[in-house]
Amino acid sequence: MTDEKTRLAELRDQIDSIDQQIMDLISARAACAQEVANVKMAANPGQDVFFYRPEREAQVLRRIKEQNPGPLADEEMARLFREIMSACLALEKPMHIAFLGPIGTFTQAAALKHFGHSVVSVPLPAIDAVFREVESGAAHYGVVPVENSTEGMINHTLDMFMSSPLKICGEVQLRIHHHLLVSPESKDQEITRIYSHQQSFAQCRQWLDTHRYGIERVTVSSNAEAARRAAEEPGTAAIAGDMAAELYGLEKLANCIEDRPDNTTRFLIIGREEVSASGHDKSSILVSMRNKPGALYQLLEPFHRHGISLTRIETRPSPSGTWAYVFYIDFEGHVEDEQVRKVLSDVDEEAVELKKLGSYPIGVL
Ligand SMILES: O=C(O)C(=O)C[C@]1(C(=O)O)C=C[C@@H](O)C=C1
Structure with a gap:
């Protein structure tokens, strides 16, 4: 055998043996996830069990990126673990994810980036149809676009939150190449x-x-x-x-x-339940204020006082004459955080209405 052939044979033997170990470990992990599902079902008999845990997934992916020893890039390693977790979750419960279709859209790409490929992705013709599918329970979660770095907000999505009971459970950003x-x-x-x-x-x-x-x-x-x-x-x-x-x-x-070149779209994951704190979260609220001088100042001042960073504020026309302004606000932190609770209580005192749309992990992938 030539030197090249001998060396390749040695390395391929090593790869075979490592693959075997990876497979054994993935199987052990999958068995753990199955046991996690049993624990969740036993703790919630006869109720809706939420198998998908966005806060836990964010923690796992963050840890992978932090501890990745290389030579694979952090994003690559996280992508591999994204797929392993996706397959483990599918063992617990196959997830049905509604998205703004048809198939082949960037929203489908965002859904697969966020949930991995072991989900059933269901294309729907309009943003409100995605909301309805999740509200009715026909889909577990939905994925809708909310803003683009070049073109700004997708107002239809923002407006849906005024009437929908759904919660924001996550976000995912996708670089858009046309x-x-x-x-x-x-x-x-x-x-x-x-x-x-x-x-x-x-x-x-x-x-x-x-x-x-x-x-x-x-x-x-x-x-x-x-x-x-x-x-x-x-x-x-x-x-x-x-x-x-x-x-x-x-x-x-x-x-x-x-x-x-940095053209990016941000998508929201919508679902029926609230998400626990992951340690690196964002929250979204809708607030309507009275039409009076200083209303915007009164709304924003508590964020400054309690040291909470705003990541976005948008004004939308009110759906009814009684709301003078409707502000859609994203900020850092989780509603379980002490400082965030204080801010929301202060805002609530001044607002005509305050609607908490959800706290969710800041996008990891
Ligand atoms: O930790 C859990 O609750 C699990 O169900 C396990 C697991 C995983 O594979 O790590 C799978 C699905 C959840 O969305 C989060 C994590």
Whole structure:
């Protein structure tokens, strides 16, 4: 045998033996998760058992990233453990996750990034349909977009919280890369029309004005729908992401055409229960104040006084005449924290209405 062959054979033997150990350890972990499920069911007989524990998952993933010895990158290691936990959770209870569809959208990519691939992901045609599916119990959790770093808030999602009893259980951020996609047949043809979602056109406006000026832009309900049309109609293109490209067998005429290289969308995980503190959390509230001078100051002052950092504040039009303003506020901390409890009690005294939308782990992946 050559030196190379001998050395490769040795290393592959090592890999086989390590794989065996990894498999034994993953199996032992899975058996533990099964036992965890038994404990949860025994403690809540005849009740809704919440198998998915976002705070625990965040702690596990954070620890993995902190203690990763390399050479794999922290994100890679966390991604592997994300999938192991996803498979363990599926053993406890297969999770049904509703998302803003159709399949191939960035929201589906976000759902799989957050929950891993061992879930049943259920596409729904609209944001309010995702809320309804979770409210009715047909899905365990839902995933909806809430803001984009280029285009701002997704108001429809924010407005849903005014009437929905659902809680925010988590958040996940996804880097959004858009590509100009065509079917293999259209590759050498002149492109006379481009399909995309209105948000994606907005995120690629400068690129389009520079490189595809004057070509008709047709807005459709999702990037995946745009990809579907480009696959069917010769001489057309779509702006969409990798998942949609793969799903419809499209090729890239231009790669990563988003105007801002850090183009990121934040998605929320919505569910029916409150999440315990994970040690690194965020909270969201909706507050309506009386229409009087200094109302905004009165709302924000307690956050300053108690040393709580705001991460976002948005104003939305009131759904009824009685609410003068509705503020959607995200801040650091958990409602179980002493300081947060004090802030919310102070805000509650001044507000017409205060609705706690949930405390949840700050996105880890
Ligand atoms: O710790 C739990 O409660 C578990 O169910 C175990 C486990 C895991 O695999 O680590 C699985 C699912 C939960 O969402 C959190 C963690």
